[in-house]
Amino acid sequence: MRPEDLLCPSPKGLYSPAGDFYVDPTRAVPRAVITHGHSDHARAGHAHVLATRETLDIMALRMGPGFAGATQALAYGAEIILNGVKVSLHPAGHVLGSAQVRLEKDGLVIVVSGDYKDAADPTCAPFEPIRCHVFVSEATFGLPVFRHPPAAGEVDKLLASVRIFPERTHIVGAYSLGKAQRMMALIRRAGHDAPIYVHGALTNITDYYESCGMDFGEILPVKGAPKSAFAGAIVIAPPSSMTDLWARRFADPITCFASGWMRVRARARQRGVELPLVVSDHADWDGLCASIRATGCEELWVTHGAEDALVHWAHTRQLRARPLHMVGYGEEDEEAVVVAPEGEAPPP
Amino acid sequence: MNRFAALLDRMSYEAGRNAKIRLMADYFRSTPDPERGLALAALTGALSFANAKPGVVRTLIAERADPVLFEMSYDYVGDLSETVALMWPRPEGARPHAPLLSEIVHGLSTFSKVSLPRHLADWLDGLDETGRWALLKLITGSMRVGASARLAKTAVASLGQGLTEVTPDEVELVWPGLEPPYEELFAWVEGRGPRPETSNPAPFRPVMLAHAIEETDFTALDPADFRAEWKWDGIRVQAVAGTGPDGARVVRLYSRTGEDISDAFPDMAEAIAFDGAMDGELLIVRDGRVEPFNVLQQRLNRKTVTVKMLAEFPAHIRAYDLLVDGADDLRGEPFATRRARLEALVARLHTPRIDLSPMVPFSTWEALTTARRDPASAGAGADAGAVEGVMIKRADSLYLPGRPKGPWWKWKRDPHTVDAVLMYAQRGHGKRSSFYSDYTFGVWTIGDEGEDVLVPVGKAYFGFTDEELKQIDAFVRRATINRFGPVREVVHEKDEGLVLEVAFEGLARSTRHRSGIAMRFPRIARLRWDKPPGEADRLETLEALLG
Known part of the structure; x- marks a missing residue:
C-alpha cells in the first residue's frame, strides 16, 4: 500500500x-x-x-x-x-x-x-x-x-510588572480555548492568588476545564465587578477584545499578549502589545x-x-x-x- | 547583563514617557555601581567599540547556522541582532552564564580583532535570548528603545526625589564633564557626594524656553517692559567655546536638549572664535538669504557631512543671546545688558557665519501685531519666509533654565489650515490603545483617468480633545471599509466621510510622499462634520503655498 x-x-x-x-x-x-x-x-x-x-x-x-x-x-x-x-x-x-x-x-x-x-x-x-x-x-x-522559553519565566515577567505598576490593570490577551486556562494555571503555580478577572467569552470553556478537575482559584467575571477592583489586577481576555470598546473600562491598562508570535518584536509591536509573553x-x-x-x-x-x-x-x-x-x-x-x-x- | 537586557526589552515595548522614566529609575535604584553607570552610558549613546562591529556577528552566525534557514529567518524577523539572538544555537551542555555588563563593556573595548569573536561566542552561548539581543544591540550600536539621552538623565534625576531634589537641568549642567560609569553623578543625586566639578571648558548650559502667549495675556503686559525679535524657523543651538587647562581649544555646538551636534556642523567651528556661550538659531543661509526649514533638514541627523553638503548648505547662526562672555557668566544679568554684550561680540567676530537676530521695534501691542502679520514689511525683508512668529522678552529678564512663566513669550504666526478627508486611522498606544487616534488624511487631486481621487498628505495624532477623540473613534468603527492589522481604512467618498480641519506650520517638497509634499507639525484643529468630503481642499491649494 x-x-x-x-x-x-x-x-x-x-x-x-x-x-x-x-x-x-x-x-x-x-x-x-x-x-x-x-x-x-x-x-x-x-x-x-x-x-x-x-x-x-x-x-x-x-x-x-x-x-x-x-x-x-x-x-x-x-x-x-x-x-x-x-x-x-x-x-x-x-x-x-x-x-x-x-x-x-x-x-x-x-x-x-x-x-x-x-x-x-x-x-x-x-x-x-x-x-x-x-x-x-x-x-x-x-x-x-522560534524558540519558546519556559512558560513559567514568562509568567514571572507578568507578575514582576504587576509589582512595578500596582495601580494599572494588566490585560492578558489569550485565546479562549487552552491558552487562557493554561495562563490561569501558571499564574497560580507562580503563587499569585488574587482573583483573576475574565472576559465573558472565557467563562464557558473555563468552567468546563474546572469540571474536568482543574482548579484555577478565584476566577471572576469582569462584567459587574466595580472599576476599583481592576487596579493591580490581572484580566484575561480574548486578543480581539483588548482593543475593543470593552477594554475602556480599565484605567491606564498594560496590554499583554500570551502567544508564541510574541517571540518576534515586530509582531508584538504591530499589535500594540506592551508586555509580550512568549507562551505557545x-x-x-x-x-x-x-x-x-x-x-x-x-x-x-x-x-x-x-x-x-x-x-x-x-x-x-x-x-x-x-x-x-x-x-x-x-x-x-x-x-x-x-x-x-x-x-x-x-x-x- | 540580565537586568540590563530586561530593562532594554521592556523599554522597547513601552510607549509612555513617564513609564519609561519609571522603568529606568527602577533599574538605577536597584543596580549597583558601576553596572548602572555603564547602562546609562549605553542608553545615552556614550559607548562605542572599535573592534565589535556587525560584520563579526554575521560571521559568527554563518559558522553556526544553515544559510538557507538563516536567510528565511532574517527575512521574517527583519533585524540582524534579533535574528541572531533568537536562532543562536546553544551548544549541548553550555552552562547558562550572564556576565556583568561591566565585564562585557570592558571586553568589547579591549579584546583584539582576533580574539573578540571567540569571547563574543562564549558570551552568546551563556546568555538567554534577551541577553543575546541586548549584547548584540550594544555591538550594532542602535538601541532603538525610544529613550533619548534627555529621558535617561531625567530618570537619573528622579533618584533624588525626596533627597536632593536635583533637577534634570542640573544633571544636564554637570553632564558634559562626566565619564562613564558616572559614579560621582549617582552619589551627588542620591545625596552621598558633592556636586561633580565640570572640567569641560565648553559645557552646555540648560536653555531658557518661552511660553506661548494667549490673546488674554496681553492686557496685563506693558509693552514698555518688553523687547521683541523674530522667531526664526531653524533649530535652536548653543555655540560654546573655551580653552582647557592644557591650553587646548574646545569648540562645541549643542542642540537645545544638550546633544553635541558639533560633528554635523564642522563649518561652524571656525566661526565660533570666542570664549563663551551663545544662544541662537541654526539656519542655512545662501547668498545672504535664509533658506526654509526643509533645506536645513538636509543637514540634520547626520554623523558626518560631505564637502559637497558643506558647500551646498552652508550653516549659519543667528544670535539671540549671550550666556557667557569670556570669564563672565551673564545669565544673572538682565536681557538688555546681555543683548548689548552680544551686539559687541558679534561686531567683533565679524564673520559672515554669525549675525544678530534683529530687534523688532514696537511701542504698542497693535504695532507688534502688524509686524507679526507682515514680517517682510517690518524689517525681515526677503527672509520673512523663515520667520515663524515673534519672541517677546522682558528687558529685565534673567537667563533662567527651563520654561519659567512670565519673562519670555513666543507668539507664533497663525498656522496654515487645510480641510482634508480622513482616509486611514490607526490605534494608539498605552492609554489610547483602544482608540483609533492616528489619522492619515488626504486632499483631492486628479487621478490617472481624469477623475477626482484623494491623495494622502499627512498624518496627525493630536490636536483634538478627549471628547473629539471619542467621536472620531466611533466614526472609524462605524465607517471601516478595510482592515490592515492595527490600521483601518474608512469610507472617504465625495458624499460620505469625515472632513478634518488640519493646522500645520509649513510645507516642503518630498519625494517620499505620493502627494509630493510633506507637512510640518500637522494637528487636528477642528472636526468638520458639517462639510461633505467633496468640498474638502485640493492638492493644488497646497502646491500654491509652496510657491
Whole structure:
C-alpha cells in the first residue's frame, strides 16, 4: 500500500481513501476525525464526528449541541476500525482533549499530529511521540527563530510588572480555548492568588476545564465587578477584545499578549502589545525537530505554517519531506474575531 | 547583563514617557555601581567599540547556522541582532552564564580583532535570548528603545526625589564633564557626594524656553517692559567655546536638549572664535538669504557631512543671546545688558557665519501685531519666509533654565489650515490603545483617468480633545471599509466621510510622499462634520503655498 492510498490532501482537508474519512476537514463531510476543538480544525456540520470525549464536549460548548449528525468518543490509546483502517487517538499536548490521529493498514502507519507541543502544560495530557512511517506535522513556528522559553519565566515577567505598576490593570490577551486556562494555571503555580478577572467569552470553556478537575482559584467575571477592583489586577481576555470598546473600562491598562508570535518584536509591536509573553500552544522549532525525530518516520508531510523551512531542514537530515500546502489552518489568530463583544450591542 | 537586557526589552515595548522614566529609575535604584553607570552610558549613546562591529556577528552566525534557514529567518524577523539572538544555537551542555555588563563593556573595548569573536561566542552561548539581543544591540550600536539621552538623565534625576531634589537641568549642567560609569553623578543625586566639578571648558548650559502667549495675556503686559525679535524657523543651538587647562581649544555646538551636534556642523567651528556661550538659531543661509526649514533638514541627523553638503548648505547662526562672555557668566544679568554684550561680540567676530537676530521695534501691542502679520514689511525683508512668529522678552529678564512663566513669550504666526478627508486611522498606544487616534488624511487631486481621487498628505495624532477623540473613534468603527492589522481604512467618498480641519506650520517638497509634499507639525484643529468630503481642499491649494 502506498501512503497516498491511506492518506492524501484533498480540497476538503486530509482524506483517507482506504478508510473513507477526513481528518479536520475544512468543509462539511460525511465522516470526520477531529484532532482538537480550535475553530480552524473543528467545524460544524459533519454527519459523523469521531474525537476524544473532551473535544466533543468543547465542540458542543462552542457550536451548540447540534454541531454534528452523530458523535463518537474515543479514548486516548483505544482502537477502532474504519473500513479496514485501524484508527487510534494519542495525546498531542496542545489543549485539553487534543489528539494525534494514528492510521494503520497493511503494516503502514501514518500519524497526523494536528496542532501539538512537546512543552509541559498543566492543563492537558502531554504529547506522546508515536512511531510511524509517515508523520504529518504542522509548522506554525517552523523557523529557527522560534524558540519558546519556559512558560513559567514568562509568567514571572507578568507578575514582576504587576509589582512595578500596582495601580494599572494588566490585560492578558489569550485565546479562549487552552491558552487562557493554561495562563490561569501558571499564574497560580507562580503563587499569585488574587482573583483573576475574565472576559465573558472565557467563562464557558473555563468552567468546563474546572469540571474536568482543574482548579484555577478565584476566577471572576469582569462584567459587574466595580472599576476599583481592576487596579493591580490581572484580566484575561480574548486578543480581539483588548482593543475593543470593552477594554475602556480599565484605567491606564498594560496590554499583554500570551502567544508564541510574541517571540518576534515586530509582531508584538504591530499589535500594540506592551508586555509580550512568549507562551505557545505549539511546538517551537526545537520541539518540531525533536518530535519529528522521535517518531522515527521515513517521510515527513507538512500541513501548514512555515513549511519551506521545515522541509529544508528535513532534507538536510536526509529525510524525505514535502509541503502539503493545506489552506484553512493556522488561522487561530482570527479565532477571536467570532467572539461576540461583551456588554456591547452587536453592530447593526 | 540580565537586568540590563530586561530593562532594554521592556523599554522597547513601552510607549509612555513617564513609564519609561519609571522603568529606568527602577533599574538605577536597584543596580549597583558601576553596572548602572555603564547602562546609562549605553542608553545615552556614550559607548562605542572599535573592534565589535556587525560584520563579526554575521560571521559568527554563518559558522553556526544553515544559510538557507538563516536567510528565511532574517527575512521574517527583519533585524540582524534579533535574528541572531533568537536562532543562536546553544551548544549541548553550555552552562547558562550572564556576565556583568561591566565585564562585557570592558571586553568589547579591549579584546583584539582576533580574539573578540571567540569571547563574543562564549558570551552568546551563556546568555538567554534577551541577553543575546541586548549584547548584540550594544555591538550594532542602535538601541532603538525610544529613550533619548534627555529621558535617561531625567530618570537619573528622579533618584533624588525626596533627597536632593536635583533637577534634570542640573544633571544636564554637570553632564558634559562626566565619564562613564558616572559614579560621582549617582552619589551627588542620591545625596552621598558633592556636586561633580565640570572640567569641560565648553559645557552646555540648560536653555531658557518661552511660553506661548494667549490673546488674554496681553492686557496685563506693558509693552514698555518688553523687547521683541523674530522667531526664526531653524533649530535652536548653543555655540560654546573655551580653552582647557592644557591650553587646548574646545569648540562645541549643542542642540537645545544638550546633544553635541558639533560633528554635523564642522563649518561652524571656525566661526565660533570666542570664549563663551551663545544662544541662537541654526539656519542655512545662501547668498545672504535664509533658506526654509526643509533645506536645513538636509543637514540634520547626520554623523558626518560631505564637502559637497558643506558647500551646498552652508550653516549659519543667528544670535539671540549671550550666556557667557569670556570669564563672565551673564545669565544673572538682565536681557538688555546681555543683548548689548552680544551686539559687541558679534561686531567683533565679524564673520559672515554669525549675525544678530534683529530687534523688532514696537511701542504698542497693535504695532507688534502688524509686524507679526507682515514680517517682510517690518524689517525681515526677503527672509520673512523663515520667520515663524515673534519672541517677546522682558528687558529685565534673567537667563533662567527651563520654561519659567512670565519673562519670555513666543507668539507664533497663525498656522496654515487645510480641510482634508480622513482616509486611514490607526490605534494608539498605552492609554489610547483602544482608540483609533492616528489619522492619515488626504486632499483631492486628479487621478490617472481624469477623475477626482484623494491623495494622502499627512498624518496627525493630536490636536483634538478627549471628547473629539471619542467621536472620531466611533466614526472609524462605524465607517471601516478595510482592515490592515492595527490600521483601518474608512469610507472617504465625495458624499460620505469625515472632513478634518488640519493646522500645520509649513510645507516642503518630498519625494517620499505620493502627494509630493510633506507637512510640518500637522494637528487636528477642528472636526468638520458639517462639510461633505467633496468640498474638502485640493492638492493644488497646497502646491500654491509652496510657491
